[in-house]
Amino acid sequence: MSKIKAENVNVYYGSKQALFDVSIDIAEKEVTALIGPSGCGKSTFLRCLNRMNDVIEICRVEGSIKMDNLELNSRKLDVVRLRESVGMVFQKPNPFPKTIYENVAYGPTIHGIAQSKEEMDQIVETSLKKAALWNEVKDRLDEIGTGLSGGQQQRLCIARAISVSPEVILMDEPCSALDPIATAQIEELIDDLKKEVTIVIVTHSMSQAARVSQKTGFFHLGKLIEFGPTDKIFKNPDNQQTQDYITGRFG
Amino acid sequence: MSEKPHIVKSYEEQLQLLKNTIVKMGTGVEKQLENTIQSLVKKDISLAEKSIKDDELTDKYEINIEEQVVNLIALRQPMAIDLRETVVALKVSSDLERIGDLSKNISKRLTKIGTDLPNDITKNFEIAGLKASKQVNAVLNSYLHRAKDTAENVWNSDEEIDQMTNSNMEAAVKHLEKNKNDIQKVTQLLFMLKNIERIGDHATNIAEQVYFLITGDYLEGDRPKG
Ligand SMILES: Nc1ncnc2c1ncn2[C@@H]1O[C@H](COP(=O)(O)OP(=O)(O)OP(=O)(O)O)[C@@H](O)[C@H]1O
Ligand SMILES: [Mg+2]
Numbered sequence: 001m002s003k004i005k006a007e008n009v010n011v012y013y014g015s016k017q018a019l020f021d022v023s024i025d026i027a028e029k030e031v032t033a034l035i036g037p038s039g040c041g042k043s044t045f046l047r048c049l050n051r052m053n054d055v056i057e058i059c060r061v062e063g064s065i066k067m068d069n070l071e072l073n074s075r076k077l078d079v080v081r082l083r084e085s086v087g088m089v090f091q092k093p094n095p096f097p098k099t100i101y102e103n104v105a106y107g108p109t110i111h112g113i114a115q116s117k118e119e120m121d122q123i124v125e126t127s128l129k130k131a132a133l134w135n136e137v138k139d140r141l142d143e144i145g146t147g148l149s150g151g152q153q154q155r156l157c158i159a160r161a162i163s164v165s166p167e168v169i170l171m172d173e174p175c176s177a178l179d180p181i182a183t184a185q186i187e188e189l190i191d192d193l194k195k196e197v198t199i200v201i202v203t204h205s206m207s208q209a210a211r212v213s214q215k216t217g218f219f220h221l222g223k224l225i226e227f228g229p230t231d232k233i234f235k236n237p238d239n240q241q242t243q244d245y246i247t248g249r250f251g
Numbered sequence: 252m253s254e255k256p257h258i259v260k261s262y263e264e265q266l267q268l269l270k271n272t273i274v275k276m277g278t279g280v281e282k283q284l285e286n287t288i289q290s291l292v293k294k295d296i297s298l299a300e301k302s303i304k305d306d307e308l309t310d311k312y313e314i315n316i317e318e319q320v321v322n323l324i325a326l327r328q329p330m331a332i333d334l335r336e337t338v339v340a341l342k343v344s345s346d347l348e349r350i351g352d353l354s355k356n357i358s359k360r361l362t363k364i365g366t367d368l369p370n371d372i373t374k375n376f377e378i379a380g381l382k383a384s385k386q387v388n389a390v391l392n393s394y395l396h397r398a399k400d401t402a403e404n405v406w407n408s409d410e411e412i413d414q415m416t417n418s419n420m421e422a423a424v425k426h427l428e429k430n431k432n433d434i435q436k437v438t439q440l441l442f443m444l445k446n447i448e449r450i451g452d453h454a455t456n457i458a459e460q461v462y463f464l465i466t467g468d469y470l471e472g473d474r475p476k477g
Contacts (some may be wrong), residue, residue, distance in 0.1 A: 244255060247331050248258050248259060248262065
């Protein structure tokens, strides 16, 4: 089933067009990977899905992006609510300079999700458990989040993202600064999360895209060149440009 | 699809080396088979002995290709066409090794029974053997030139060898009924005829691999069976 349906999305930074007529169907409770050379528009597209492009003054988004039939690109949309249901994890782990507990409790607090201290404790614990971080931090919840290792910080950011029970999580190169073990932990987490959440991940690692996703989209120069089942894309893509890119023949 | 070279030259070179090794191994196996058949045609046992000896090199090639493939998978993580290239090389090398082995086996039997053999049977063997040689040659060409049609032709022609083998074996049994004294020689010849058929089967396997390499699809339909 389709969770997000983008149709003819065009994005401009000032007069420079960054995305050209991108149409894509993102399936619910699946992992969709977006790949492509640097500057092809992956992050730009990802930001369309939670209206993060709004914060870039010169950025203009055209076209339709529907999530469960709700038009995300509408002026009337409640962007705060949207970001509650569409969470985001970035390339560089960016915990707040606050305690581990506060990092996770932040979202539920501003969205008024927890009614009591007990309920909040529960949300923090569950989120950290889902992010496979609980065992490592349960005795130091009042320590500062930025004091964790890179891989732990990234899992903290994921815990923060899932604390508000989002329907969609966007990840922009979430493992690029992590070692293979931390990467495997995040990938295991992604596998686990997709039972409940729709995930869109941008990655420069072909093997990561192949490992974690069910669908893969290849972007090039602002266009979605090919989109299909991940095994098809990596075994026998239809498009020559896709094949050149994934086999290292580009340029 | 005709491919651009890889950005990383050493990767390009490794894949090229793998292809070249398959072609070299294939050329050697073709020669082994040819020597085996010519040994009978020319009644020259030294050719059979050469075929037996050359099988050592064929085995070495197989090991070398396996090493190359494992290295490529471990160190390069090939994708798409490169992955097919790598996996297909492994499978093709093992079929080539079997063809080499079967040629050697025929040659060994020949060295045992000598070249003074019932003419009617050796004539049949020769025709089937040449047909199998042609198949091996064609399928190696299809690999070298990425020729899908040639691979399909090989796949479709295997039935002929199968049918030939059946009638050749029947003829050999008939010969035996009339010439009971030939039992030693004819028994060996029966195995030799069967080996030719199996060589044809391995050429067909390779044709399937070449087709997969080129298209990413599997050859459709029932495998022709005689
Ligand atoms: N804030 C911005 N202002 C102006 N142009 C931008 C801005 N952000 C992105 N762009 C331009 O839009 C295009 C797409 O950029 P984007 O960041 O989406 O690419 P990307 O595929 O995520 O690349 P990378 O893999 O390097 O992260 C690029 O040409 C880029 O220069
Ligand atoms: Mg980016």
